[in-house]
Amino acid sequence: MTKTIQVKYLIIGNSAGGINTTEAIRKIDSDGSITILSDEPYPAYSRPLISKYLSEKRPLEKMLYRQPDFYERNNIEVILGKKAQKLNIAEHEVELADGTKISWEKLLLATGGLAIIPRMEGTEREGVFTFITLDDAKAIDRYLSQLPGGTVRAVVIGGGLIGVSVTEALVKRHVQVTIVEMRDWILNTMLDRDSADVVAETLRGAGVNIITGRSVTSITGNQTGAVGGVILDNGEPLSAEIVIVAVGVRPRVELAVNTAIKVNRGIVVDRSMETSVPGIYACGDAAEAYDFIYDQNRVTPIWPNACIGGRVAGQNMAGVPSECSKCMGMNSLDYFGLSVVSAGMVIPPEDGYEVLAARSNHDIRRIVLKDGRVVGMVFIGNVERSGIIRNLMKAQVDVSHFKKELLAENLNLAVLPREIWEPHFAAPKTGDREGERVTIGK
Amino acid sequence: MKRIYAREEVCIACHLCEVHCQLAHSPVSDPVKAFNKNIPPLPRLRIEERRPITFSLQCRHCEEPACVESCLAGAIQKDPETGIVTVNEEKCIGCWTCVLACPWGAIRQDNARGHIVKCDLCPGRDTPACVANCPNGALVYVEGGD
Ligand SMILES: Cc1cc2nc3c(=O)[nH]c(=O)nc-3n(C[C@H](O)[C@H](O)[C@H](O)COP(=O)(O)OP(=O)(O)OC[C@H]3O[C@@H](n4cnc5c(N)ncnc54)[C@H](O)[C@@H]3O)c2cc1C
Numbered sequence: 001m002t003k004t005i006q007v008k009y010l011i012i013g014n015s016a017g018g019i020n021t022t023e024a025i026r027k028i029d030s031d032g033s034i035t036i037l038s039d040e041p042y043p044a045y046s047r048p049l050i051s052k053y054l055s056e057k058r059p060l061e062k063m064l065y066r067q068p069d070f071y072e073r074n075n076i077e078v079i080l081g082k083k084a085q086k087l088n089i090a091e092h093e094v095e096l097a098d099g100t101k102i103s104w105e106k107l108l109l110a111t112g113g114l115a116i117i118p119r120m121e122g123t124e125r126e127g128v129f130t131f132i133t134l135d136d137a138k139a140i141d142r143y144l145s146q147l148p149g150g151t152v153r154a155v156v157i158g159g160g161l162i163g164v165s166v167t168e169a170l171v172k173r174h175v176q177v178t179i180v181e182m183r184d185w186i187l188n189t190m191l192d193r194d195s196a197d198v199v200a201e202t203l204r205g206a207g208v209n210i211i212t213g214r215s216v217t218s219i220t221g222n223q224t225g226a227v228g229g230v231i232l233d234n235g236e237p238l239s240a241e242i243v244i245v246a247v248g249v250r251p252r253v254e255l256a257v258n259t260a261i262k263v264n265r266g267i268v269v270d271r272s273m274e275t276s277v278p279g280i281y282a283c284g285d286a287a288e289a290y291d292f293i294y295d296q297n298r299v300t301p302i303w304p305n306a307c308i309g310g311r312v313a314g315q316n317m318a319g320v321p322s323e324c325s326k327c328m329g330m331n332s333l334d335y336f337g338l339s340v341v342s343a344g345m346v347i348p349p350e351d352g353y354e355v356l357a358a359r360s361n362h363d364i365r366r367i368v369l370k371d372g373r374v375v376g377m378v379f380i381g382n383v384e385r386s387g388i389i390r391n392l393m394k395a396q397v398d399v400s401h402f403k404k405e406l407l408a409e410n411l412n413l414a415v416l417p418r419e420i421w422e423p424h425f426a427a428p429k430t431g432d433r434e435g436e437r438v439t440i441g442k
Numbered sequence: 443m444k445r446i447y448a449r450e451e452v453c454i455a456c457h458l459c460e461v462h463c464q465l466a467h468s469p470v471s472d473p474v475k476a477f478n479k480n481i482p483p484l485p486r487l488r489i490e491e492r493r494p495i496t497f498s499l500q501c502r503h504c505e506e507p508a509c510v511e512s513c514l515a516g517a518i519q520k521d522p523e524t525g526i527v528t529v530n531e532e533k534c535i536g537c538w539t540c541v542l543a544c545p546w547g548a549i550r551q552d553n554a555r556g557h558i559v560k561c562d563l564c565p566g567r568d569t570p571a572c573v574a575n576c577p578n579g580a581l582v583y584v585e586g587g588d
Contacts, residue, residue, distance in 0.1 A: 020511070048514045049535065062533075065516040304512035304539065311511065330512075332539040339551070341542040383541060384551055391545035413499065413546065414492035421490075424502060424546070427447035427582045 003100065007035040007077070009317060010094065010104035012084050012255065014038035015047060016306035017110030017284030017313075019065060024314025026074050032318070034076045035102060037094075039083035042134060043068065048303060050137040054169035057141070063134070087255050089277060094255075106279050106317040109256060109267055110310065113249030113285035113301055118157075122219025127227030128243045131166040140166075140242070144173060147241055151176055155230050155240040157216050159186030161331065163246035164203070168335050170244075171206055178209040178238055180216050180230070182247075190331045190342045194357075195364055195378045202338045219243055249301055251286045264288050266299045271323040273313035281317055283309030293328045293344040293375050293393070300329045326394050332383070339383045343390050344368070344376035358407040365407055372400035385411045392420075443525035445586050446563070446573055448497035453580035455496035459572035460485040466564055466571035481554050486561045487572055488548070498572060498581055501548045501561040502588040503527045509540035509549060509560075517557075526565075531557045 009025055011018045014036045022034050045063040052058040061068070071078045079096075086095045093103045115130035117123055129140050144152060152175045156163045159181030167177045179186065185196040186203075200210050214232045222228035229239040251266035262268040262276035266288030273281045273289065283289065284306030291298040305327050315322035330343035348355065348368055353375070356367040361381070367389060368376035374393040379386040389406060392399055397420065399406060405415045413421040463485045465473055487500045503520070507527050510518045517533035518540060520526070534557035541549050541558065549560050564570040573581040 046515050046535075048537070052535065303514050304508075304543065307511040330539075330542055332537055332542045334536060334538055337553075339538055341538065343542060383538060384549075385547035386542050387544040387549070388547045390542055394545070410491070411547075412488070412490045412492070414490040414495040414497070418495075421546075424588065425448050425450075425497060425499060427449045428584060428586055 004093065005035070005100065005102045006033075007102060008032040008105045009034045009108070010102055010106070011036040011108045011110060012038075012094070013108070013110030013112055013284070013286070014040065014044050014078065014080070015110065015112060015284070016065070016303050017112070017286075017310040018108065019044050019070075020307040020310030021108050021110065021281075021283065021314035021317070022074065022076055024311045025318045026076075028315065028318035028320050031075070034074075036071070036076055036078045037082060037084055037096075037102070038078075038080055040133060040135070041081040043071070043078070043080070045134060046303075047132075048165070050131065050134050051165045051169040053134060053137040054141055054166070055172035060134070084255055087259055087261075089259050089261070089280070092279075107281065108310075108313055108317065109261075109275070109280070109282040109286055110284045110306070111252040111255065111286040114252045115245065116248045116250050117245055118216075118247055120216065120218050122221065122227075122230075123245065125219055125221055125225065125227050125243075127241065128219060128245060130245050131162055132249065137169075140244070143242060144175070152242065153238075153240045154178070154242045154244060155180060155216070155238055156244045156246055157230070158182075158246035158248065159210065159212070160189060160246065160248060161187065161333070162249070163244070164199075164333070164335060166244050166246060167203065167208055168206075171208060171336075175242070176207065176209075178211060178240070179203075180214055180232065180238075181210065181212045182215040184213050186210060186212065187333075190329070190346065191340070191378060192346050192366060195340070195342070195346075195366060195380055198362070198364060198380050199333075199335065199338065199340060202336050206336045249285060251288070251299055251301075253286060256282075264297070268297060269309075271312075271325055272316045272321065273309050273324060274316060281313040283313045289324060289327060291328055292326055298329075300327070302329060302331060304330060328393070330390065338362075338380070340378070340380050341383045341386045342376075342378045344374070344393055346376040346378050348376075356403060356407055360409070367403075367406050369399065369403065372398040372403075374399060374406075388413065388416070392416075443503060443585070444563075444583055445503060445588065446498075446500045446561070446570060447582050447584060447586060448499070449580045449582065450495055450497040452578045453496045453498065454578060455489050455491055456577065457489060459487060459498045459576055459581065460489065462571040462575040463487050463561075466567070467559075484550050484552050484559050486550060486559050488550070498576075499546065499548060500570075500572070501527060501544075502546060503561075503563070504545075504588045508543040508545065512539045512543035514539055526563050527560070528562050529558055529560055531555075531559070534558055 267282040363381035
C-alpha cells in the first residue's frame with residue numbers, strides 16, 4: 001500500500017509564488033500544516049540570479065531567497081526533488097512520481113513556466129541549452145569549462161529578458177554572443193523600439209552582435225555531432241560552439257489540463273487567485289491572472305507578480321478575503337550599467353492614446369496616457385524617481401492638468417498636486433490626534 | 443508605528459538632514475573623515491523641491507511594502523515587530539525593481555556600490571538623525587499611518 005500524507009495546505013512549486021503564499025498563510029494560521037513540493041533539489045532561490053551563477057559562480061547560499069532556516073522556523077514540511085505527477089481533484093489528492101499520495105484541504109499551483117523549444121532540427125544536440133533553472137546555469141557552466149581553449153561563440157535565440165540576461169552572463173565569461181531576435185527589436189514585450197535601441201546600443205558597445213527580424217531555422221552540428229552553429233531563415237549560417245534557446249516561457253499547466261481546472265494559456269484565476277475549482281489556487285508564471293492595465297486576465301511572468309499573487313492566494317487560503325486588483329507588468333533591468341525600467345502598456349495597441357516622450361543624453365522617458373491616466377511607462381538612465389509615475393498609474397490619477405510635469409528633469413513629489421503627497425508626508429497638525437508624543441528636532 | 447513626517451511650511455531646504463543622514467550611516471563618526479572618504483555614503487532621504495514647497499522625504503515603511511514584494515533577491519524585509527523596512531545590502535543585487543515599485547521614489551540607487559540604500563529610521567537612536575538635527579523643526583517623528 002502506498003501511504004497518503006494529509007496536509008492542510010499543499011503548495012506545489014518552491015519559488016516566488018509558493019514562498020510568498022506560505023508566508024501569508026503563516027501570518028494568519030500559525031499551525032495549520034503546510035507542505036511545499038518541488039521537483040528542483042534546492043531550497044528556494046532567486047531564479048533571476050542564475051545569471052550571477054553563470055557569470056561569477058555565485059554560491060547557492062548567496063542566491064537563497066530566504067534564510068536557510070526558513071522552512072523550519074515556519075514549521076513547513078518541504079519535499080525537494082520530487083515531481084507531482086497527477087491531481088485527483090475529487091479526492092483532493094496529488095500523486096508523486098514515486099507513488100506517494102498527498103491529500104490537501106487547500107492547494108496552490110505555483111508551478112512556474114517551461115522554456116519554449118521551437119520545433120526545428122538540431123535542438124537535441126549537445127551544446128544546446130535553455131536558461132530557466134539553476135541546473136541549466138550549472139550545465140552551461142560545465143559545458144563552457146570543457147570546451148577547448150580559444151574564443152567561444154554563442155548564439156542566443158531570442159532577445160527577451162532571459163536572452164539578454166544570459167547574454168550578459170556569457171559576455172562576462174568572455175564568450176562572443178550573437179542574439180537572434182525574430183521581431184524587429186529586442187525586449188519587445190517590455191520596451192518600445194526607441195527605448196530598445198538604446199539597450200541594443202549598450203549591448204553592442206559590450207561586443208554583442210544583434211540580429212533582428214530573423215529567426216533560426218536549424219541548429220547545425222560539428223564533426224562530433226555537437227553544436228557547430230545555426231542557419232538563419234535567409235539561409236545565412238552562423239558558427240557557434242553553444243546555443244541558448246530563449247524564445248520564451250509558457251505556463252507549466254500540465255497538472256491542471258484534463259481536470260476541472262480551467263486552463264487557457266495559463267491556469268485561469270480570479271482576483272482572489274482561486275482557480276475555477278474552489279479551494280485550488282494558482283499564482284506566478286503558471287497563472288493567467290487579472291492585469292488591471294489591460295483590464296483582462298493575462299500571463300505576466302515576472303517575479304513581483306508571483307509574490308503579490310502568492311500573498312493574495314495565501315490570505316484567501318487561510319480564510320482572509322483579499323484581492324489582487326492592481327497587478328501590472330513591470331520590469332527593471334540593469335545590463336552593463338544601463339538602468340531601464342518599464343511598466344504597463346508601453347506600446348499603445350490602437351489609436352486614442354497619448355505618448356509623452358523626452359530624451360536628453362542617455363536619459364529617456366516615455367509615458368503613455370489614455371483618457372488622462374498613465375497606462376504605461378519607460379525610464380532609461382536616471383530611473384530613481386520612476387516609482388512616482390508608476391504610483392500615479394496604479395492610483396489611476398487624472399494627470400491631464402499637470403502632465404508636462406511628468407517629464408520634468410527634476411521629477412519629484414513637490415511638482416505634483418498637493419493631494420497626492422500631503423496625506424502621506426505632512427506632519428499631523430498638533431491637536432489632530434490625542435495622546436500623541438511629538439518629537440521635534442532640537 | 444512611528445514615522446517621519448515633514449512640516450513643509452518651515453522647511454528651507456538647507457539639506458542638513460541629508461548631511462546628518464550620511465554621517466549617521468557612515469562607518470566613521472568624524473564628519474571630516476566621513477566626507478573625505480572616496481565615496482561618502484548616499485543620503486537615505488531626498489529633498490523634494492518646487493518653490494515655495496520643499497520638504498525632506500523618507501521611506502514610509504508601508505504596511506504592505508511594494509518594495510518587499512518586488513525584491514528579486516529577498517533582500518528587503520519588513521520587521522514584523524517594529525514595522526521597519528530594511529535592506530540587506532549584501533544580498534541586494536542592484537536590479538532596481540524596488541525603485542520602480544516604490545510609490546514615492548524613496549529608494550536610492552547606490553550605483554558605486556551596486557545596491558540600494560533606504561531609510562532605516564536610524565537603529566540605536568531614539569530619534570532619527572535627520573529629525574534630531576533639523577534646525578527648523580521641519581521634521582517630526584510620531585505615530586501615524588503610511
Ligand atoms: C534568467 C531569468 C531572469 C529573470 N529575470 C527577471 C527579472 O529581472 N525580473 C522579473 O520580474 N522576473 C525575472 N524572471 C522571471 C521570474 O524568475 C519568474 O517570474 C518567477 O520565478 C516566477 O515564480 P513562480 O513561483 O511562479 O515560478 P518558478 O520560479 O518558475 O518556480 C516554479 C517551481 O515549481 C516547480 N514545479 C513545477 N511543476 C512541478 C511539479 N509538477 N512537481 C513539483 N514541482 C514542480 C518548478 O520546478 C519550479 O521550481 C527571470 C527568469 C529567468 C529564468
